[in-house]
Amino acid sequence: MIESYLLQSSSLTKLFNKLIETRHIYAPVKKGMVTSFNRVESLEEVAKDYIQTTISAKSILFLRNEILFHYKQENGDVKIMEPDLQRIPELVIWGCRPCDAKSFKSLHSVFNWDYKDIIYSSREARSAIISFSCNQADEYCFCTSAGSGPGHTEGSDILLTKLKSGDYLAEILTEKGQLIRDMIPAIFETPSSESKEDNLARIPIVFDTAGLKQKLEQAWNSELWITQSMRCLGCGACAFVCPSCSCFDIQDEKHGKEGVRSRCWDSCGFSLFTRHTSGHNPRETQAERWRQRIMHKFSYLPDQQGFTGCTGCGRCSRACPADMNIREHLAALINDSTSPENRVA
Template sequence: MQKQITEANFRLLLDSLLFKGQRVVGPRRSGSTVLYEPLASASDLVIDELPRRSVKEAFFPVCEDLLEYRKEGQQVQLTDVTPERFPETVLIGVRPCDAAAVPVLDAVFSWDYKDQFFLERRARTTIIGLACTTADDACFCTAVGLSPHDPKGADLMLTPLVGGGFLVESQSDKGEAFLETWKDRFAERDGTQPQELATPATQPFDLKKIKAWLDKHFEDAAWDSIATRCVGCGACAFVCPACHCFDIVDEGSEKAGKRRKFWDACGFSKFTNHASGHNPRDLQPKRYRNRIMHKFKYYDDKFGQTLCTGCGRCIRICPVGIDIAGVLEEIEGK
């Protein structure tokens, strides 16, 4: 279904959602940085800048409690955190590179174990995507098979129109239900043309060729040159919309505490450190190799898709200037 909405009605829609007590999360300026955060009013929404961190935090928080424990005498009391408490949420202004990562995470968190924390948040969230009309030098979504208006992962997709307002296209039953609930805010499409969309500069990669090289070159001197600059800070994994490594830790004392799930990253030096003291990825090139292998080989082997949406955040944030698109170009040229 296609509809359109004026800029004024779009802002009124947001305020109406908030007035009814709906939790609405979207790009919002926090100090000097734009982040996906709960909105207090329609005026909070920023639609002309990619948030610094990805939207995965809406489903997979940096840190979350799994249970609490308390010991009294010989008795241990466990209190579970119930996912049913998670609020219904509308995620709005989600860029295609972020929305496309959500189905990628779906496969991980519903594979051999059903992660009810992730899946319950997912079920209770409606994703409203926003097509991109600008791109910078770090954007490379088109190089990994996506586009600045790709609807993958979105329930509704907004595309800016010439003269203002948005074309609105439903992509799921959730999207249809949202349009029906708020039909007074939307109008029939009148033929107004979409604005010209962004055109990322990076040329499409031959992902099959890259994977074929990775299949045969786990041990290769090229990894030393490719990864020699990596300092193992983990920033790339923490801003990536598709990275999903985590650790589970008990915090507290013998008497009381919490079991918590934290983000982790394969680039950290202790990520694969065994209790014996042995570390199979004892050098940084091995750890960076795993990052590339995971995104463009291992995940593809398991789920048939690439663990990268070309958002470019890792390029922008890397303190030593590693460009993953440049790394892929180097591998493709071998």
């Protein structure tokens, strides 16, 4: 269900102003060298020139520190106070990239796997995603190799592609998108004949995910896990900027007889992530933790949910203090001949 319209450049403000009457808008805001999704009040606050935000749009739906409930000890009993989900406002995620929009599919799948997470789902249900296609990319981008692309529509409710004229091609992709269009129908005009493709960044395909998955199934003992991860510092920067990493830790914070239970972002790159109470760690080395990160995204998740846990946004490579470049490392894994399994083959 794709309906295409032309949105004049001057209509962008009208759309924004219409939405902010009833909704909270989160959009990329630049502060120093860092661009991240913040709540904004006007379109002027929104960053103009950014290839990619430093932190992904994930941070709006999957909070880095989410209070699951408050508790209180009272008369020998424990009283649980769950958050009031009715108070979650209607949200608009404005200006996210197609790779971020697609990654919500991965988060949705994890938070609805064997248990429907009502906090995540409530926030998701009240969010509309208005993405902007990419007309520029950098050498870290590899969305076209990860099942996404500069004009990919999956995950967005409305996708806007800036045309050479300065106007936008607006693709209404979902019912939520239609609802927004119906809030201000006059600005959605008959589209011009200008092609969307001509206005998208060119991002070369470096590998195909199906081939990578097949290769990874034979790569458990590859030496590349060791050589690639030698410089990995074991921090969580890659996981925390990633739009699809969803691992979390549950923490209780108690003060006297009351407290809160929170869900906090966590990362498989930390040695503590798998350390047992006994001190034994089933993923003792950074190489094993690096293997887990890649296998989870490109082998296990495709098996479990049918798509990769990476959309090729390149944030992990940009954020890595030791220049671990995921695109380069995946390409090397595809051409790897160091694992005993591959040698036999």
